[in-house]
Amino acid sequence: MIAARRLLIVGGIGLALLGMTYGVWYAVFAEHQELDGIGKSLTTSFSAAASRDSAAASVALGEYKELKHAYDRHVDVHGHWIGLATILIVLGIGLDRVGFREQFKALLAATLLAGSFLFPLGVLLQTLSRGTGPRVLAVAGSALVIASLAGITLGFARGQKG
C-alpha cells in the first residue's frame, strides 16, 4: 500500500475508533447527566420566575447556558471525528484518482489527517476552557481540512484531464 493511502486508511480507522470510544464514554458518563441538567435548570429558572424570584431564575439560566455549551460541543466532537474518519477512509481508497505526485499526495493526506484530529479536539477543549487557545485550534484544524480537501479536489480534476 502506498504511503499516502496507508496514512489515510489507517489514520481514518484510528480516528473512527477514537470517535467511537469517546462516544461510548460520552453516552455513559456525560450525555444523560447533561440533558437532565439542561431540563432541570430550565424548569428551576421558570419556576423561580413564577415565584417572582429573579435572582434564582438568573442563576438557573446561567447553569443552563454552561450545560448547553458543553452538550452541543460534546455531540459535535463525536459526530465530526467519526464523519471525518469515514471521509479519510474513502479518500484513501480513491487516492489513485488524484493526479499529483506521491510526495504531494502524502502531504495532502498528512494535512487532512492532522486537521481531522485537531478540529474536533479544539471543539472538545472549548468545554474545558473559554479562552482563545481551543478556538484557535478548532479554526486551524478546520482550515487544514478545507485546504487539503480543496487540494484533493483539484488533484482529482487534474487526474481526469490527464
Add this chain to the structure above:
Amino acid sequence: MRGRAETFAPLSARRLLALGGIGLILVGMLVGDIFAVFVLHQNAAKVGGSLSAAAHAAVAGDANTVAASFQSVGSFLENRGTKVDTHVHMIAFGYLALVLAILQPWVALRESTRKKLAWLFLFGSWLLPVGVFLIHYVGLAHSPLTTIGWASIFADLGGVVVVLATLGYLLGIVRHLRQRHSVPMQDGLIDDRSAAGSVLFAGGLTLVLLGFLHGGYYAAFDLNRHEALDYSLLSEMSIAAGEKNTSAVDSALGSYGQLGGEKAVNIAAHAHAIEFGLLAMLLAFFQPYVRLRDPWKRAWAWVLLAGSLGLPVFVLLELKLGLLAGGIADVSGLFVIIALLAMWIGIVRYTGKIDSDAQLPAGRRA
C-alpha cells in the same frame, strides 16, 4: 455455469454488504422523509407550545404547570430524538457497510467467514435502529431493569453485534497488512474509471467541500451569535414572566422559535451536503456492479447529484422562501432515493463477473 452467470450471481460477502448497505440507506432516507413530512414540524410545534405554556404559567405564578410543561417538552424531545436516531443510525450503518464492502480485498479471511460477518453486521444494523424506534412506545414495560426498557436493551445488543462484526473485519485487515505482497493488488471496483463512477466521485468530493465551507462559514459568523441569542431570549422570557409582562414573553417566544428554525436549517444543510457527498463517492466504487447500460448509469449518477445538491440548498432557502423551498427540498430528497433504488436494482441484476475474476489467480484474470 454460463446461464447462471448471465442471470443472477450468488451473493459474495462484498455484494451482500453493498446491497445491504444501500438497502439500509434507502430505508433510512425514507424514514427521514416520512419523519420530516409527518412528525418533525408537528413535533416542533408541540415543543414550542409546551415552552409557551411554561412561560405563560410563570407569568401566572403557577409553578406546578411550569414543571408539567417542561416534562412535556422532555417527552416530545425524546420522541423526536429516537426518530432522528433511527434515521441517522440506519444511514450511518449503511455507509459503514459500503466502506466494508470496498475494503473486502484487504480482509484476509475466508469468503465463508467474511459472508457470515456480513450477515452478522446487517443483523445488528437493523436491530439497533428498530430498537431505538421502539423506545418511545415500549418504555419500561415488562423490563427487568428500572431505567432501561426492552427496546433499549435490544438496540444496545444490535450495537454490540455491529461492533463485533466490524472488529472481525478489522482483524482480517490487520492479517492482510502483516502478510508480504509481492504484486500490487488489483481490484475491479477500486480500479474502475467509468464515466458514471468519475461523475459520482467528482460530484461527491465537491459536495463534501461545499458542506465544509458552509459549516466553516456558519461556525465563524453565526454559531456564537446563535448561542448568545439562545441564552438571552430565554433570559428575556424568564425576566418578563417574573414581571408579568405577557407581550414581552410572547415576543421572546416568537424570536426563540425563529432562532430554532435558523439553527436547524444551517445544521441540516451542512450535514446533508457532506453526507450526500460521501454517499456519491462511495457509490462511485460500486458502478461496475450496477448492471445497467452506460447512459442510464450516467443519468442516475446525475439525478443523485442533482438531488444531493438541491436538498441542502433548498433547506437553507426555507427561511426565505418558506414552504415552497421545503417542498423542493423534499422532492430533491426523493431524487436521491429514486437514483439510489435504480443503482440497487442494477446491483441485484449483476452477473458475477468481477466476483469470479477476483477469485482467480492474478495471472488468469481477464
